[in-house]
Amino acid sequence: MIRITVEKKLSGAEGPFTLSIDLQMKPQSILTLYGKSGTGKTTLLRMLAGLVKPDSGRIEVNGEIWFDSSNGVCLPPQKRRVGMVFQDYALFPTMTVRQNLLFAQEKKEPRKVEEMLELTGLLALRDRYPGTLSGGQQQRVALARAILRAPDILLLDEPLSALDQKTRGQLQDEILKVHHRFGLSTLLVSHDKQEVFKLSDSVAVIKNGCITRTGTPHDVFLDRITSNKFSFVSTILSIRKVDCIYLAVIGAGNELVEVVLCERDAANLKPGDEVLVASKAFNPIVMKLKEATEPEDEIPPI
Numbered sequence: 053m054i055r056i057t058v059e060k061k062l063s064g065a066e067g068p069f070t071l072s073i074d075l076q077m078k079p080q081s082i083l084t085l086y087g088k089s090g091t092g093k094t095t096l097l098r099m100l101a102g103l104v105k106p107d108s109g110r111i112e113v114n115g116e117i118w119f120d121s122s123n124g125v126c127l128p129p130q131k132r133r134v135g136m137v138f139q140d141y142a143l144f145p146t147m148t149v150r151q152n153l154l155f156a157q158e159k160k161e162p163r164k165v166e167e168m169l170e171l172t173g174l175l176a177l178r179d180r181y182p183g184t185l186s187g188g189q190q191q192r193v194a195l196a197r198a199i200l201r202a203p204d205i206l207l208l209d210e211p212l213s214a215l216d217q218k219t220r221g222q223l224q225d226e227i228l229k230v231h232h233r234f235g236l237s238t239l240l241v242s243h244d245k246q247e248v249f250k251l252s253d254s255v256a257v258i259k260n261g262c263i264t265r266t267g268t269p270h271d272v273f274l275d276r277i278t279s280n281k282f283s284f285v286s287t288i289l290s291i292r293k294v295d296c297i298y299l300a301v302i303g304a305g306n307e308l309v310e311v312v313l314c315e316r317d318a319a320n321l322k323p324g325d326e327v328l329v330a331s332k333a334f335n336p337i338v339m340k341l342k343e344a345t346e347p348e349d350e351i352p353p354i
């Protein structure tokens with residue numbers, strides 16, 4: 053079990069606030085921190101890694117105390133078995149893929165590196181330098197490197213946010229695969245609801261430094277479904293008048309939808325406004341676009 057109870061005063065964009073977290077995480081699960089920018093998610097991950105010291109509290113990981121302000125315990129980062137993957141891949145540019153992985157190991161075990169290269173579909177890229185790889189490939193190397201450290205906790209801070217939708221999907225599968233294969237405990241930060249839904253066993257919503265809600269992704273994100281409404285929150289991109297009706301273009305994930313506005317709404321709304329789009333009499337057309345793929349043992353290289 054991972055138990056985190058920490059407090060730290062932070063300087064936010066709108067003034068000082070206290071990051072005050074009380075969180076428990078089941079071993080071998082994926083817990084996602086979901087919340088707006090500047091609410092303290094990265095700081096919490098950095099506290100776990102030992103890169104930021106809490107003002108007070110306690111961090112216990114599988115029975116080991118990593119931090120306890122009541123008796124002055126604060127393990128240095130190198131004594132915490134943590135794997136970290138961030139948005140920027142942070143690979144060593146002058147080392148090949150294989151050298152990057154070898155470097156991560158305290159005790160050098162080239163055989164394990166070879167196994168990891170094979171498992172993560174990186175074998176063909178082993179002698180390439182990070183600068184010659186795509187974003188998805190680099191992130192796969194960063195993930196392999198983090199796992200080679202046999203971490204007690206894997207920290208993923210928006211690791212896929214710089215990637216396109218298709219590569220994101222592939223890397224999400226990859227994360228799930230290695231998470232289960234190595235029985236990892238994974239703490240993920242993500243802004244992407246679809247990603248959170250796909251990857252997480254549980255979600256903790258963080259607002260102004262405090263956790264306001266925890267639960268399964270279904271409980272946290274889909275409680276509105278009881279009202280039988282189809283709805284999503286998005287931003288108006290444009291409004292134009294065609295004959296006597298107003299048409300608004302609204303983003304929906306990576307898609308664009310065009311909806312008709314009544315004259316009163318058109319007068320009240322402008323591009324950039326955040327809106328809730330909902331349909332009361334919900335009778336959607338649901339068309340299959342692509343068959344779900346069976347999980348594969350080996351995911352082909354990106």
Ligand SMILES: Nc1ncnc2c1ncn2[C@@H]1O[C@H](COP(=O)(O)OP(=O)(O)OP(=O)(O)O)[C@@H](O)[C@H]1O
Pocket residue numbers: 061062063064065087088089090091092093094095096104
């Ligand atoms: N050591 C520190 N001391 C004081 N304030 C800090 C410290 N570290 C971060 N902050 C501030 O705390 C706030 C939260 O930062 P943090 O990076 O944890 O947010 P976040 O939720 O991860 O945001 P984002 O999603 O944009 O990455 C920011 O305003 C930041 O400037």
